[in-house]
Amino acid sequence: MPEGHSVHRIARQFDRNFVGKTLSASSPQGRFAEGAGELDGRTAVSVQAVGKQMFLETEGDLWLRVHLGLYGAWDFAGEILVDPTIASANGRMGQTNQRGTDLVDDAILDDAGENSLASIGAPRRTRVHVRMSEQTRGLAPEDDEWPPPIVGQVRLRLLTDITAADLRGPTACVLQTPEEMLATVARLGPDPLVGDPVENEERFVSAVRKKPTVIALLLMDQAVVSGIGNVYRAEMLFRQRLNPHTPGRDVPEEIVRELWRDWVRLLAIGVETGQMMTMDDLSSEQYRAAMASRDDRHWVYHRAGLPCRVCGTEIALEEIGARKLYWCPRCQA
Template sequence: MPEGHTLHRLALDLGDAFAGRQVRVTSPQGRFAESAAQIDGTVVTAAQAWGKHLFLDLSDGHHVHVHLGLYGTWAVHRHVPAVPEPVGQVRMRLVTGDGAGTFALADLRGATACDLITTEQRDSVVERLGPDPLRTQALPPSDPDAAWARIRRSRTSIAALLMDQSVLAGVGNVYRAEILFRHRVDPFRPGSSMRIGRWQQMWDDLVVLMHEGVRTNRIDTVRPEHTPEAMGRDPRRDDHGGEVYVYRRDGQPCLVCGARVRTRELAHRNLFWCPRCQPRFRSRAEAARRLR
């Protein structure tokens, strides 16, 4: 499933292509046909993302709400000389002239959600989400204290909490595994055992890493001393791209300590961690019992 940086990158691309322009809206597949006809000819006023949700704001007061889910894709093309026939199951197509005698085109396929909604319905979706590290400069800005309030009261593992979009919006499996590794946190540690200082460090790190993900359109989490060039190793080969410490590296040596990276299913997703760099958390009571 695309992580938050991908949705924010898409919002930027869609805004660049369509914001301020009148759009033709169709549904070649037919599943969005009624809504497409209703908003055909409106002007896109903005495109924005909250976590893994993307919204197109329209001049008639409606919003197109898109959640890509596991299989959704949105292909955005600029400066197309002629509008081609749709290929595959295109749920929604946007087309506009780009002012240069060519066209901008966006095709949405396979999304879990593609709905025409009101402002009240959009606000309801957003209210259910936790703070988004990529919206720190938005109005209102995302507040990490809102996530901390949920984390510090929960006995659920920090790894599961980081993937709960009502706690923290936009973080997926890759950023979850990598942020825990970078801060040497046991993934199975209860949220209530965390300290606010550690959480603030993790949040600040996510803000930097995810903004860089938007800029480069890939996830890179290794520090300069652990890049392929610095270590003399081959670059990572994976369809997700980017250089990472533990994600999808199960059985391989940790780039920091050499221990074998481990994996285990948690909440229906594969979790990756280094058992040496992220040692098991023991409460004070548990540690005292072990010393007896």
């Protein structure tokens, strides 16, 4: 399932390429035919990501809500312009929120052939696949056929005169009134990139500190905090050396606040780079390796049975809330 940084990146793609333009909407699969008919011919007015959900506003007070879930994906094709707020001032996507690491000029290709420092790039004719992983993956350049051919089961296709977005396999793809949209957002926990920063922190601290539920489950509860998934959950708990089985109400307030502030930092890095980078103080060589391979990007996630990077203890794997939890039994005792 995509975590919060991916959905914010998708929303920024829509803001850059669809907002202010008239939409041609269809449902090639047929499952959203009525909704596509309602969207067709309307102008996109605004877009907002909150946690793992995206809300696209169109004229006439109609909102499209999309939750990708486990299997959802967006494909973008045509003339695609990346949002400049994702890249650094010199056009590169770098580690501006990390300590001790300089930006590098050379491309860093991961095992999928993606340039992690410029994963979407400048305007060009291309296809881009944005799905449940943290990566924004460039596919092979397409031919000049327009609109591009339908590939697979497309729930919703949105077209402008030069850009296409195809949605596949979402958990939710629904139309909402403004009141319904606001009610959906109200049920979600705070998102560092939405709303007042001070109020968001206080909401998170209050929600965690009053609950007997263990902190590992609270961090995945989208009513407590928006956007955190399995990867960020494991990494944030390790970074605070916090036992995942600690009840929320037993976590010291200063640690709860540090969890929130760490989420603010990590989400910003994820939105900027397109990667869930959770390790600090890396040399340039270590940073390049981490951007190229997830195996070098995390402290504990996906490292079951391997030695802890800090103490050497074997990283534990257990199931909690029907999801895998990775943690160090010594550092997080």
